[in-house]
Amino acid sequence: MTRPRPVPRDLYAVAAAVLLVTAAVLVGRYVYTYDDLIVGWPPLLGRWDPHLGPGTPAAVVVAAAVVAYGPAVAARLPWRALLPAAWGTALAWTWSLALIDGWERGVAGRLTTRQEYLSVVDRWHDIPATLRDFNGHILLHSADNWPAHVAGHPPGATLTYVLLDRIGLGGGGWAGALTITVGATAGVAVLVAVRALAAERLAR
Structure with missing residues (x-):
């Protein structure tokens, strides 16, 4: 029986970063609803504008x-x-x-x-x-x-x-x-x- 391969530590770091950004987005959107935070795309001061x-x-x-x-x-x-x-x-x-x-x-x-x-x-x-x-x-x-x-x-x-x-x-x-x-x-x-x-x- 083979042992499962350990999860690389890099993946833990990436997962933590994703959770942090997700939390920032959710909290930012909530605060933005009440006009206390003036940002266009929480947590960034910007707007979603894909273009070439x-x-x-x-x-x-x-x-x-x-x-x-x-x-x-x-x-x-x-x-x-x-x-x-x-x-x-x-x-x-x-x-x-x-x-x-x-x-x-x-x-x-x-x-x-x-x-x-x-x-x-x-x-x-x-x-x-x-x-x-x-x-x-x-x-x-x-x-x-x-x-x-x-x-x-x-x-x-x-x-x-x-x-x-x-x-x-x-x-x-x-x-x-x-x-x-x-x-x-x-x-x-x-x-x-x-x-x-x-x-x-x-x-x-």
């Missing part, structure tokens, strides 16, 4: 390539080559998704709305003074309160775009490109952290 665009072909190609060859390539590459490969793949994936909406809507215009970081760049005339007074503008009913994304994150996030503007790279295009480029390093950070805390085999 310029970046769609690239997104399909990247996704198919990663599914077909990703695990084998990740297992075979030397560690020092794996990290830039992971970053490059994340860049390709994120850029292709962003460009589904085109350059203006998908990249250049994302951080320029009234609730985003670039709307307050001109308020940072004196950086040290603004940092000292930052907390005084977080609450919704405070004087000259920060927009949602500025108030909801540490000041270093906004300061990054302020400094980008100061060196002559202002505007949504540069800000969007920097955000995508830096954000794509998250996968590399996960690889490094898992290798340091567990093992390289698990990271791969």
Whole structure:
């Protein structure tokens, strides 16, 4: 009599993630019913809008390539080559998704709305003074309160775009490109952290 194969721990993690997201959706929909939560697609601030665009072909190609060859390539590459490969793949994936909406809507215009970081760049005339007074503008009913994304994150996030503007790279295009480029390093950070805390085999 053969013993049943143990369930991989990864499946437990996936199941827990599915339960967490499901709970967030259900609670979000319930709260949203009473207008206490202003989100379009709980738990996300967005709306369900499947569509195609310029970046769609690239997104399909990247996704198919990663599914077909990703695990084998990740297992075979030397560690020092794996990290830039992971970053490059994340860049390709994120850029292709962003460009589904085109350059203006998908990249250049994302951080320029009234609730985003670039709307307050001109308020940072004196950086040290603004940092000292930052907390005084977080609450919704405070004087000259920060927009949602500025108030909801540490000041270093906004300061990054302020400094980008100061060196002559202002505007949504540069800000969007920097955000995508830096954000794509998250996968590399996960690889490094898992290798340091567990093992390289698990990271791969």
